[in-house]
Structures are given as structure tokens and as C-alpha cells.
Amino acid sequence: MILESVPRLGAELLALRDGLGRALAEDVYADQDLPPFDNSAMDGYAVIAADTTGATSENPRALRCIAEEPAGVTVTERVITGTAVKIMTGAPIPPGADAIVPVEDTSAGADGRVGILREAVSGAHVRRAGEDVKRGRIVLMSGVRIGPAEMGALAAVGKAEITVSKAPAVAIVTTGTELVDVSERLGPGRIRDSNSYSLLGQALNAGARVSMVERTADERSELERLLTLAAQTSDIIITSGGVSVGDYDLVKETLAKLGEILFWKVAIKPGKPLAYGRIDGKPLFGLPGNPVSSMVAFDLFVRPALLHMQGISDVTYPRVSGVVSEDLRHKPGRREYVRAVTVWQGEGYVAAPTGDQGSGRLSSMLGANSYIVISEDQGDLRAGGKASVMLTGRR
Amino acid sequence: MILESVPRLGAELLALRDGLGRALAEDVYADQDLPPFDNSAMDGYAVIAADTTGATSENPRALRCIAEEPAGVTVTERVITGTAVKIMTGAPIPPGADAIVPVEDTSAGADGRVGILREAVSGAHVRRAGEDVKRGRIVLMSGVRIGPAEMGALAAVGKAEITVSKAPAVAIVTTGTELVDVSERLGPGRIRDSNSYSLLGQALNAGARVSMVERTADERSELERLLTLAAQTSDIIITSGGVSVGDYDLVKETLAKLGEILFWKVAIKPGKPLAYGRIDGKPLFGLPGNPVSSMVAFDLFVRPALLHMQGISDVTYPRVSGVVSEDLRHKPGRREYVRAVTVWQGEGYVAAPTGDQGSGRLSSMLGANSYIVISEDQGDLRAGGKASVMLTGRR
Numbered sequence: 001m002i003l004e005s006v007p008r009l010g011a012e013l014l015a016l017r018d019g020l021g022r023a024l025a026e027d028v029y030a031d032q033d034l035p036p037f038d039n040s041a042m043d044g045y046a047v048i049a050a051d052t053t054g055a056t057s058e059n060p061r062a063l064r065c066i067a068e069e070p071a072g073v074t075v076t077e078r079v080i081t082g083t084a085v086k087i088m089t090g091a092p093i094p095p096g097a098d099a100i101v102p103v104e105d106t107s108a109g110a111d112g113r114v115g116i117l118r119e120a121v122s123g124a125h126v127r128r129a130g131e132d133v134k135r136g137r138i139v140l141m142s143g144v145r146i147g148p149a150e151m152g153a154l155a156a157v158g159k160a161e162i163t164v165s166k167a168p169a170v171a172i173v174t175t176g177t178e179l180v181d182v183s184e185r186l187g188p189g190r191i192r193d194s195n196s197y198s199l200l201g202q203a204l205n206a207g208a209r210v211s212m213v214e215r216t217a218d219e220r221s222e223l224e225r226l227l228t229l230a231a232q233t234s235d236i237i238i239t240s241g242g243v244s245v246g247d248y249d250l251v252k253e254t255l256a257k258l259g260e261i262l263f264w265k266v267a268i269k270p271g272k273p274l275a276y277g278r279i280d281g282k283p284l285f286g287l288p289g290n291p292v293s294s295m296v297a298f299d300l301f302v303r304p305a306l307l308h309m310q311g312i313s314d315v316t317y318p319r320v321s322g323v324v325s326e327d328l329r330h331k332p333g334r335r336e337y338v339r340a341v342t343v344w345q346g347e348g349y350v351a352a353p354t355g356d357q358g359s360g361r362l363s364s365m366l367g368a369n370s371y372i373v374i375s376e377d378q379g380d381l382r383a384g385g386k387a388s389v390m391l392t393g394r395r
Numbered sequence: 396m397i398l399e400s401v402p403r404l405g406a407e408l409l410a411l412r413d414g415l416g417r418a419l420a421e422d423v424y425a426d427q428d429l430p431p432f433d434n435s436a437m438d439g440y441a442v443i444a445a446d447t448t449g450a451t452s453e454n455p456r457a458l459r460c461i462a463e464e465p466a467g468v469t470v471t472e473r474v475i476t477g478t479a480v481k482i483m484t485g486a487p488i489p490p491g492a493d494a495i496v497p498v499e500d501t502s503a504g505a506d507g508r509v510g511i512l513r514e515a516v517s518g519a520h521v522r523r524a525g526e527d528v529k530r531g532r533i534v535l536m537s538g539v540r541i542g543p544a545e546m547g548a549l550a551a552v553g554k555a556e557i558t559v560s561k562a563p564a565v566a567i568v569t570t571g572t573e574l575v576d577v578s579e580r581l582g583p584g585r586i587r588d589s590n591s592y593s594l595l596g597q598a599l600n601a602g603a604r605v606s607m608v609e610r611t612a613d614e615r616s617e618l619e620r621l622l623t624l625a626a627q628t629s630d631i632i633i634t635s636g637g638v639s640v641g642d643y644d645l646v647k648e649t650l651a652k653l654g655e656i657l658f659w660k661v662a663i664k665p666g667k668p669l670a671y672g673r674i675d676g677k678p679l680f681g682l683p684g685n686p687v688s689s690m691v692a693f694d695l696f697v698r699p700a701l702l703h704m705q706g707i708s709d710v711t712y713p714r715v716s717g718v719v720s721e722d723l724r725h726k727p728g729r730r731e732y733v734r735a736v737t738v739w740q741g742e743g744y745v746a747a748p749t750g751d752q753g754s755g756r757l758s759s760m761l762g763a764n765s766y767i768v769i770s771e772d773q774g775d776l777r778a779g780g781k782a783s784v785m786l787t788g789r790r
Contacts, residue, residue, distance in 0.1 A: 147789055
């Protein structure tokens with residue numbers, strides 16, 4: 001439902017150097033063959049292969065060196081029987097030649113001659129024009145997230161500027177009268193607002209930019225003002241807190257007033273009181289206020305939405321199976337996401353839960369690289385038993 | 396040798412909001428208990444557990460509600476036998492109370508009374524002060540790379556500013572007379588300089604900042620000038636090209652002239668002609684010019700150095716084992732890194748090589764998330780056989 005309801009964002013032009021981590025919004029084709037011309041894969045000598053038949057270090061073949069060809073320079077001399085052109089890696093194969101003899105298989109001879117110490121077959125150490133990518137072929141498809149290899153490939157086909165999906169502008173609004181800023185003194189009954197920071201990190205890692213980070217007490221008018229502003233200035237709104245069943249859980253009410261609730265509550269643990277809706281067409285994720293619930297609900301619901309909005313099709317973390325290192329209690333009913341450190345040991349993964357799994361325990365997220373997923377109809381897990389594991393990486 | 400020879404960088408103070416992806420350069424302790432006070436894990440009523448003994452929906456216990464406590468506000472009313480305080484998630488447990496009855500297990504009564512529909516045990520839904528982290532305990536250790544969970548934890552302990560390792564300043568110098576910029580027209584024998592872009596992406600992903608990107612023809616004096624400048628302005632120098640055996644392979648010569656070569660050539664494929672040395676104490680990695688060789692050598696040698704310079708201890712990609720999907724030829728002698736797409740299927744990983752593995756084929760890196768590692772003393776691999784796989788991720 002989320003993936004169907006979030007809008008796809010428009011595209012923008014970007015200098016290639018600024019493209020890392022962004023999602024390509026165009027199909028990119030090769031404007032020419034890659035490599036553009038037949039060239040040498042080695043430093044050595046361009047020869048006619050037939051001239052080297054029978055060459056050994058005991059019985060070298062002498063060829064007359066008629067030219068020298070560094071990379072970036074094109075010689076026009078034609079290699080004819082009995083001659084060779086000295087050539088560097090990447091330089092075009094001179095006309096007439098059909099093989100390269102690596103410099104290691106040659107010896108310097110007298111009078112500008114070179115000794116060939118090993119037989120070469122036709123085509124040896126020649127990289128053919130277009131053998132990497134043929135001109136006109138698709139190199140990268142729209143929706144690919146640009147990593148270092150994609151940066152290189154885009155440069156290779158001359159894309160100094162690229163069309164990428166706009167980065168979703170995310171508004172983060174944390175709610176709760178008990179919250180104070182990280183730099184403020186803690187009064188009685190107060191706690192520091194950590195969710196705005198973990199959500200900031202999660203949003204940036206999902207390719208978003210953060211257009212607004214605000215905090216409000218549980219106060220109707222201020223929350224309305226902030227959510228209205230967020231809907232005007234952002235592509236997607238993330239709140240934390242205020243979605244439970246209490247009288248002060250105002251986010252849900254305000255969402256219903258300013259827009260619409262599409263669903264509320266999901267049978268997961270932690271993260272159950274998740275609310276999802278829209279204000280002025282902008283998706284709003286009402287995440288629970290507990291630090292862990294907020295992070296888990298982000299990973300499961302907001303991250304896929306942010307990636308999808310950028311046109312990326314692979315929006316979920318990979319799933320593997322692993323052996324759990326200790327007994328895990330589980331009451332059927334909700335699907336549980338147990339924070340874990342999962343490492344490869346011998347022939348498979350071992351997933352070790354990160355201590356107590358209370359939804360308030362931010363320490364259970366520290367160092368975790370995965371969730372052990374216990375399905376809603378499962379009971380307790382035994383140490384040594386298999387479980388499904390979602391690999392989030394250390395992030 | 397590399398990890399021993401690269402310098403550790405100094406530290407700098409940073410606003411927490413700018414810390415994502417950086418390496419912490421201080422041990423961080425809890426300045427207070429987390430949570431700072433006993434508080435309610437649910438919206439509901441703070442009660443004396445003994446008052447609820449035997450309560451059921453058929454036989455509720457009525458308690459007088461003496462106060463209402465939203466989060467962020469501290470009531471001073473004491474809960475005595477027969478009374479309750481209405482309480483929100485996160486609010487401090489009022490004096491006298493020892494359990495929370497969730498609002499779902501209550502019914503509104505007349506005259507400010509609340510009906511308790513289920514027995515509560517002492518401590519139910521109470522989060523104890525310090526149960527997440529005790530005051531004075533270490534929360535995060537120096538050398539941790541800061542992800543979203545770490546952002547949250549740092550906020551929770553009041554670290555508005557954090558001490559992080561300086562990001563290594565990387566100079567990228569690509570060499571080769573055949574190279575033209577991505578925006579330039581390709582003349583005969585010319586190719587586009589793609590390595591400066593893939594290396595830029597790889598350096599950024601390893602937490603570095605890029606202080607200089609320059610390209611030079613195979614020209615002694617210009618290369619000397621650029622490497623001297625790079626050593627003055629950067630923490631680490633990466634070159635591509637010019638490290639092979641040819642007459643025009645000037646990087647090695649220039650490195651020897653301006654500084655020292657610590658090693659040259661590694662028994663790997665691709666990436667063999669890697670040179671490593673120092674100029675004025677600054678590490679220089681002379682990467683091969685082939686696009687794939689350059690990326691592989693970066694992953695294996697430069698990335699660990701960049702992470703180590705930031706004080707990060709976990710510097711290598713994780714290794715798993717997987718089944719190879721097709722026959723792979725391998726001549727013993729060099730350790731080979733075959734670019735592959737590795738996915739979990741059923742009960743294990745299957746690694747599928749990304750087509751032709753020529754060191755010039757940038758397309759073999761596209762979409763790859765791993766290397767199949769064939770050790771130097773191994774022969775051919777058979778489809779269906781096991782192999783060691785290095786998971787790099789899509790990056």
C-alpha cells in the first residue's frame with residue numbers, strides 16, 4: 001500500500017562528480033564502442049602472429065622495430081612481415097598487426113631489432129573495440145543507485161552530466177513534552193530527543209535530504225502548524241511519538257484532521273503503533289516514540305518508500321537464514337524483529353541478539369547489523385535453530 | 396605493511412548532526428542513567444500492584460484517580476492504596492506506585508474512578524532508570540563508524556558535539572597521454588578518464604574527502620609537480636596508470652625519485668602491478684590503469700588504509716562461502732578476484748560471475764556486489780562447487 005501511494009519524484013540534472021549515492025533517472029547508452037578501438041592489453045610489441053611461429057628463448061625470432069607507440073598517440077606505420085611496432089598498454093593496434101607480444105617475452109636486439117622469445121597466437125593481448133560495451137547498447141538502466149563502478153561507467157560513456165531522481169526532501173518532527181534538545185539541560189521527567197538524530201541518519205542513508213527537523217511538545221496547535229509547514233515544504237513527513245492510544249497521542253488526531261489516515265497499527269514488534277497517511281498528498285509516517293521502535297519502523301516502512309520515490313526497485317534489505325546463538329522467547333501474534341549481530345562462521349551465519357530487546361533500549365541497536373525475523377505464527381526459538389535474518393549492514 | 400605504515404590522523408570536533416559516516420575518536424560514556432528515571436512503558440495507570448490482585452473484566456477493581464501525568468510533567472501526588480495516577484508512556488512513575496496497568500486493561504468509572512480489568516504484577520510495564528545504560532558506563536568506543544543508531548545514542552547521552560577522526564584528504568592523480576576528460580571530444584587513440592570518477596566514489600564511500608583530482612599525460616615534469624603538490628596538500632595519494640613495466644610507466648620512477656617505493660607488484664589478478672610507497676611521509680598507492688584493476692586494488696589495499704587512518708579497526712569486507720554458478724578457469728600463481736553477483740538462495744549463497752572478467756571491462760563491475768576469491772594455489776572451479784566470496788555490497 002505504501003509503495004503504491006507514495007509519489008515518484010521528478011528528475012534533475014547533476015554534474016557526474018556529485019552523483020554518488022543518487023538514483024539514475026535515465027537509461028544510459030554507450031555513445032561509442034568501449035574500448036573505442038582495438039588496443040593493446042600489455043606493454044610489448046605489435047606483430048603479425050605468423051611471424052612468431054616457433055619462437056622460443058633458445059630460438060628467438062628477430063623482428064625489425066619500425067616505430068614506437070605510446071598510449072594516446074596513433075602511429076600510421078603498417079606492420080608488415082618481419083617488422084614490429086613497440087606499443088604501450090591501451091595504445092591502438094597499428095595496421096597490419098594482429099597480436100601483441102608482451103615485453104617480458106622479448107629481448108632487445110641490435111640495430112633496432114627485437115627478439116621474440118615466445119610464439120604468439122593471432123589476437124593475443126588484443127582488446128577488441130566494443131568488447132566491453134558495444135556502441136548503442138544500454139550501459140545503465142534508470143533506477144540504478146550510483147556507486148563507484150557506475151561513476152566510472154558514466155564517465156566512460158561521456159556523461160559529464162547525469163539525470164537523477166530528485167532526493168526526497170524529508171521533514172522530521174519529533175513530538176513529546178518530555179523531549180529536550182541534545183544541548184539542553186535535562187530537567188526532571190525530561191529525556192533527550194534522540195530520535196531526530198537517528199532518523200536524520202536513516203534518512204540520509206536512504207538517499208534523502210532533510211529539509212526540516214523540528215521538535216514540539218504535545219500541543220495541538222503547534223503540531224498542526226508544523227505538519228502544515230512540513231506538507232508545504234517537503235516530499236515526505238516523518239514524525240515520532242504521538243501515535244499510541246493515550247489522550248496525548250496527537251499525531252494521529254492531527255493527521256486525521258489535516259489529511260487522512262491510511263492505516264494505523266501493524267502487527268510487528270517493536271513498532272506496532274505505526275500510523276501512515278497523507279497530508280496534501282504528502283506521505284506521513286507516524287513512527288512510535290520509542291527509540292528502537294522508531295528505527296525499526298523506519299527500516300521496514302520508510303526506507304522502502306524513500307527508495308521507491310527515487311525510482312529504485314530494490315527497496316528491501318536482503319534476507320538470509322542463520323543459526324540463532326541463544327534461546328529467544330516469542331509469543332505468536334506479532335512479527336518480531338530482534339536486533340542482532342550476524343557473522344559468518346564456518347559454513348553459515350550465526351545471529352547473536354544484542355542483549356535485552358526492550359523497545360526503549362537504544363543500546364540494542366548499537367553494533368547490530370541485522371534483524372532476526374520471527375514470524376507472527378512462530379513460537380519460541382531455540383539456540384542452534386534456524387531463523388530468517390534481515391541483513392541491514394552496520395550503516 | 397600498509398596498515399603499519401599509514402599514519403593515524405588527528406581528531407576534530409564536529410556537530411553531532413554532521414557526524415554520519417565519520418569515525419568516533421573518543422570513548423563516550425553515559426553522563427546519566429538511560430533512561431534517567433523509572434518511567435512508564437505504556438499509556439495507562441500507575442498503581443500499587445497489590446491493589447489489583449484478582450482483578451478481571453468480570454470482577455474489576457475500582458481505584459480513585461488522583462492525578463494525571465503526561466510525559467514531560469512530574470506529578471508529586473503519592474499513590475496510596477486504593478488510588479491510581481493516569482500516566483503516559485515515558486512519564487516518571489509517581490511515588491508509591493510499583494506497576495503500570497495499560498489503558499487497554501482498564502475501564503472508565505464514575506466519580507473519577509478507573510476500573511482495573513486485569514491483575515498487574517509489581518514492576519509491570521515499568522522501565523527502570525539505567526536499564527538501557529547505567530550512568531558512567533561506556534556507550535560507544537573510539538573507532539566506531541557513526542551510523543543512525545550511534546547518532547541516536549550520542550544524542551541520548553548529550554553529545555551535541557563529538558570528537559571524530561579527521562577525514563583523510565585524498566589526492567587522485569590519473570596518468571596517461573591517452574586520457575581525456577569526460578566532457579572532452581574523443582580524438583583518435585583517446586579514451587575517457589573513468590578512473591578518476593570510480594576512485595572518487597570509492598574514496599568518498601571509505602569516509603575520505605577528496606582534496607585534489609588531477610589528470611596528466613605521461614610526462615615526467617608534470618607528474619613530479621602534481622605528486623609534490625599532492626604530498627603537500629593531502630594525507631594520501633592515489634594514482635592510476637604508470638606502474639607497469641613499460642618505458643612510459645612513470646609513476647613508479649617518480650615515486651622512487653621523490654620518495655620511496657615500499658613494494659611493487661602483488662600476486663593478484665586483476666591488479667598485479669600495484670605500487671606502494673611514500674612521498675614526504677604521505678602514503679602513495681600507484682594503482683594500475685585498467686579500470687577494473689584500479690577498483691579491485693582500491694578495495695583490497697586503499698580502503699583498508701583509509702579506514703585504518705580514521706581509527707576504524709574493522710577494515711576488510713566480510714567473507715562468506717558460496718556456490719559458484721558456472722565453471723571458472725584459474726591458473727595457479729595469482730589470487731584472483733572475480734566480480735560476481737552473490738545472492739542468497741534457499742540455504743546458502745550462490746555467486747554468479749558478471750560475464751567476461753578482462754581487467755579492462757568496467758562492465759564486469761556493474762551490478763557486482765562481491766568478489767569470488769580464488770586462491771593462488773587453486774586450479775579451475777567447477778559450477779556447483781564452493782568458493783570463498785568477499786561481500787562488498789552494491790556501494
